[in-house]
Amino acid sequence: MSPRPPRRDYWNEPTLGWWERAYIFEIIRGLLTTNRVFWRNMGRWMTGRKGAVTSYYPEERRPDYARGNRGKHVLTQRPDGRPQCIACNMCATVCPAHCIEIEAGFDIEDTTHPKYPEAFAIDYARCIFCGFCVEACPEDAIRMVPDVPNLPGSDRHNMWLDKEHLMTWNPQQDVAKPYPPKGGLQK
Amino acid sequence: MPGIVIDGRELEAEGGQTVMQVALAHDIPIPAFCWHPALSIAGNCRVCMVEVEGRGLALACNLPIYDGLKVHTDTEAVRNQRKLTLQFLTLNHPVDCGICDKAGECLLQDYHYAHNGSPSTSIDPKVHATKHYSLGSRIVLDNERCILCSRCVRFTREVSGSNVLGIKHRGDTSLVRPAEGRSLDDDPYSDNVIDICPVGALLSRAFLHQSRVWYLTTTPSVCPGCARGCTIDVWHRKPEWRLQAVATHRNHTIARVTPHENPAVNGPWICNKGRDLAALVERPRALEPMVKGEVVAMDQALEAARQAIAGAQRPLALVSSWGSNEELDAFKEHLAPRFSCAVKEDHRQQPNEPGDDHLLLRADKNPNTTRARALFGETPAAVPEGTDLVLVWGEGFDFDTIPDGVATIVLGAFDAPENGLAAVFVPLSIHTERAGHFTNFEGVVSAFAPCFPPPATVADAETVFPQLAPQGATS
Ligand code: SF4
Ligand code: SF4
Ligand code: SF4
Ligand code: SF4
Ligand code: FES
Numbered sequence: 001m002s003p004r005p006p007r008r009d010y011w012n013e014p015t016l017g018w019w020e021r022a023y024i025f026e027i028i029r030g031l032l033t034t035n036r037v038f039w040r041n042m043g044r045w046m047t048g049r050k051g052a053v054t055s056y057y058p059e060e061r062r063p064d065y066a067r068g069n070r071g072k073h074v075l076t077q078r079p080d081g082r083p084q085c086i087a088c089n090m091c092a093t094v095c096p097a098h099c100i101e102i103e104a105g106f107d108i109e110d111t112t113h114p115k116y117p118e119a120f121a122i123d124y125a126r127c128i129f130c131g132f133c134v135e136a137c138p139e140d141a142i143r144m145v146p147d148v149p150n151l152p153g154s155d156r157h158n159m160w161l162d163k164e165h166l167m168t169w170n171p172q173q174d175v176a177k178p179y180p181p182k183g184g185l186q187k
Numbered sequence: 188m189p190g191i192v193i194d195g196r197e198l199e200a201e202g203g204q205t206v207m208q209v210a211l212a213h214d215i216p217i218p219a220f221c222w223h224p225a226l227s228i229a230g231n232c233r234v235c236m237v238e239v240e241g242r243g244l245a246l247a248c249n250l251p252i253y254d255g256l257k258v259h260t261d262t263e264a265v266r267n268q269r270k271l272t273l274q275f276l277t278l279n280h281p282v283d284c285g286i287c288d289k290a291g292e293c294l295l296q297d298y299h300y301a302h303n304g305s306p307s308t309s310i311d312p313k314v315h316a317t318k319h320y321s322l323g324s325r326i327v328l329d330n331e332r333c334i335l336c337s338r339c340v341r342f343t344r345e346v347s348g349s350n351v352l353g354i355k356h357r358g359d360t361s362l363v364r365p366a367e368g369r370s371l372d373d374d375p376y377s378d379n380v381i382d383i384c385p386v387g388a389l390l391s392r393a394f395l396h397q398s399r400v401w402y403l404t405t406t407p408s409v410c411p412g413c414a415r416g417c418t419i420d421v422w423h424r425k426p427e428w429r430l431q432a433v434a435t436h437r438n439h440t441i442a443r444v445t446p447h448e449n450p451a452v453n454g455p456w457i458c459n460k461g462r463d464l465a466a467l468v469e470r471p472r473a474l475e476p477m478v479k480g481e482v483v484a485m486d487q488a489l490e491a492a493r494q495a496i497a498g499a500q501r502p503l504a505l506v507s508s509w510g511s512n513e514e515l516d517a518f519k520e521h522l523a524p525r526f527s528c529a530v531k532e533d534h535r536q537q538p539n540e541p542g543d544d545h546l547l548l549r550a551d552k553n554p555n556t557t558r559a560r561a562l563f564g565e566t567p568a569a570v571p572e573g574t575d576l577v578l579v580w581g582e583g584f585d586f587d588t589i590p591d592g593v594a595t596i597v598l599g600a601f602d603a604p605e606n607g608l609a610a611v612f613v614p615l616s617i618h619t620e621r622a623g624h625f626t627n628f629e630g631v632v633s634a635f636a637p638c639f640p641p642p643a644t645v646a647d648a649e650t651v652f653p654q655l656a657p658q659g660a661t662s
Contacts (some may be wrong), residue, residue, distance in 0.1 A: 015514040086285050086286050087286070087396065088284075088285030088399075089402075090285070090397045093401065094398070098427070098428070101430050101431065101432050101433040101434075103199065104222060104396040104397075105396070106395055106396050107317055107610055109378045111318065114286065114318070114319070115286040115396050119433045119434065120433075121432045121433050123431070123432065139285070157431075160432045162432075
C-alpha cells in the first residue's frame with residue numbers, strides 16, 4: 001500500500017475550543033436556531049404570509065432560475081411549422097443517457113426534407129441536461145430553453161416528452177435566439 | 188512464384204494476381220471503390236493508387252504482379268493523390284449523410300476520415316440529379332450520391348446475368364439507369380447491389396430510414412428460403428439501444444438481412460427472398476398450447492400428446508423439412524420407433540417463384556430436406572389405410588387428406604385454423620428464436636443462432652420430442 005498523503009490544511013479548518021468540545025451547549029444552540037426558524041415560518045404561515053423559501057411545486061415555479069438555465073428541450077420549426085429535424089439520430093447517438101428515441105418518416109413529396117421525425121421522445125427521468133444533443137445536431141433542430149418541463153409524476157417510466165410537447169415552443173417569439181436565424185438559414 | 192515487396196514486406200504471391208489481391212491477402216489496406224473481389228476490374232475510381240518503385244503512381248487494382256515488383260502504399264505522393272481523388276469524387280456529392288442509410292458503413296465516409304478530411308475546394312455550384320429514382324419495387328436510386336463506380340452495373344452483367352443496369356450520358360451528367368423497358372424487379376438477386384454500392388446511392392425500400400446502422404448488430408444465421416441454405420447475417424437492434432417509448436416493435440423484429448460470405452455455399456451473395464426473411468418468420472404466431480381447442484398449460488398439452496401417442500395403434504408422423512439437424516435427430520431417437528415417419532414439404536415453390544437457376548436459387552423451398560430425407564422416408568401420396576393418429580410437425584400439410592375420425596397432434600409455430608381442431612397443439616419457437624444446423628442440398632452443414640428470446644409459452648422442438656416419447660411418462 002502506498003503511504004497515505006499528508007493531511008492538507010484547509011482554509012476553513014474547524015477549530016474547536018473547550019466550549020464547543022463540551023458539546024451540550026452547542027447542541028442547545030443548534031436546537032434554538034432550528035426552533036427559531038420553525039416558529040418564525042409557522043407564525044408567517046398562520047398569518048397568511050410566505051415563510052420558508054420552499055416553493056409549492058408544481059402549482060408554483062421559482063422566478064429566480066439562473067440566467068444560464070437550460071432545463072427544457074424544444075424542437076425548432078421550419079416556417080411552415082414542420083420540424084426542422086431530419087431524424088439523423090445524431091442527438092440520440094451522442095446522448096450519454098441514451099434517453100432520446102426517434103422514429104423516422106419518409107415523405108418523397110417534401111423534396112428538400114424527405115426524412116423527418118415521425119415520433120420524437122426524450123425521457124426526462126434519465127436526461128442529465130448535459131446539452132450534448134444540442135451540440136451534436138447538424139440542423140439546429142433541437143435546443144434547450146430557460147424553462148423546466150412541468151412533469152411531476154409518480155412513475156419514472158412515464159416521464160417522456162413527446163414530439164407534440166417538444167414542438168409547442170414558438171420560435172418566432174424568442175427574441176434571444178430567433179428562429180430561423182437572422183439572415184436566413186445557411187444554404 | 189513471383190516475389191513482390193509491398194511497403195518493405197517481402198510477400199509470396201501467385202502469378203496472375205494483382206497488387207490489390209496480394210495486399211488484401213496480407214491485410215495491407217488499400218482503399219478501393221470500384222474494385223470488388225467478386226467482380227471484374229473496372230479501374231475507374233482511381234482511389235487505389237500506389238507508388239511503384241521506378242514507375243511512379245499506378246492503380247493497385249489492375250496492376251498484375253511480376254517478379255521484383257516493389258510497391259509503396261503510403262508515400263507522400265500516394266497520400267496526396269488519394270486526397271485529390273476524394274476531393275474530386277465529392278465535387279458534386281451532396282454529403283447528406285444525416286439522412287443517408289449508408290452512413291456508418293459507407294466507404295466514401297470512411298475514406299474521407301482516413302485519407303482526406305478537408306471539404307470540397309470547388310467554387311462551382313453542385314450539379315443536381317435525381318434524388319429518388321425508382322428502380323422497381325425494392326430499390327431506390329439517389330443519383331447525387333452515386334460515384335459511378337459501376338459495381339452495380341457489373342453485378343447485373345457478370346453475376347446475376349439480368350443485364351438490367353447501365354450508365355448513360357457522360358461526365359457529370361452520367362446516370363445509372365435501367366435498360367429500356369427493364370426493371371430491377373426482373374432480377375431475383377437485385378438487392379445485392381445495395382450491399383456492394385460503396386456509397387448510399389442504392390437504397391433498400393424495406394430498410395429505408397428504418398434505423399441507423401450503428402444501432403444494429405448481427406447474428407449469423409442460415410436462410411431457410413430454399414435448399415441452398417445461404418449463410419446470412421440477421422440484423423437486429425443492439426441491446427444497449429433497446430427502445431422504450433417509440434416503435435418498440437423494433438426490439439424484437441428483423442431490421443434487415445445481408446449475406447454472410449461463405450465460399451462453400453453462397454459466396455458473397457444471397458437472393459431477394461433471403462432478404463425478406465422477416466416476411467417468412469414474422470407472421471402471426473400460435474402462442475398457446477391447446478387440447479381440442481382449449482388453451483392449457485404446456486405440461487398438460489405434452490401429457491395429452493404423450494397419452495395419445497402411447498395409445499395409438501398405427502400412428503403416422505409427418506416430419507418437418509424445416510427442422511434443424513438436432514431436432515431431426517431428436518425426433519429420430521425419441522419418436523421414430525413409435526411412428527411410421529415421412530418427410531413433409533413445408534413450403535412449395537410458388538407459381539411466380541424462380542426454381543433452380545445458375546446462381547443460388549433452388550426449386551426445393553425447404554432448408555433441410557437433405558437431412559430429413561436421410562433419416563426418414565419419402566412423402567406419402569396419402570395417409571395410409573388404418574392410421575389412427577397423425578402427428579404433423581410444421582406447415583404445408585393439407586389436413587383435408589386425413590380421413591374423418593383420425594386424431595391429429597400438431598406442432599407448429601404459426602397461427603392456423605387447424606391448430607384449434609387438433610387433439611393436441613404444441614406451439615414451437617421459430618427460426619430466429621432457436622439455434623441449430625441445416626444441411627443444404629449439397630450436404631454442407633451451416634449453423635444458425637438465435638436472435639431473439641422466444642415467447643415464454645412456446646417450446647423448442649428439440650426439447651419437446653423427448654417429452655413426447657411414451658417412455659417419458661414413466662421416467
Ligand atoms: S441534454 Fe444530454 S442527457 Fe439530456 S437528452 Fe440531451 S444529450 Fe441526452
Ligand atoms: S440531431 Fe438534430 S436533426 Fe438529428 S435527429 Fe437530433 S434533433 Fe433531429
Ligand atoms: S449506384 Fe452505387 S454501385 Fe452503382 S455506380 Fe453508383 S456508386 Fe457505384
Ligand atoms: S438462394 Fe435460397 S437459401 Fe439463398 S437466400 Fe435465396 S432463398 Fe435463401
Ligand atoms: S479500386 Fe482501383 S480504380 Fe477503383
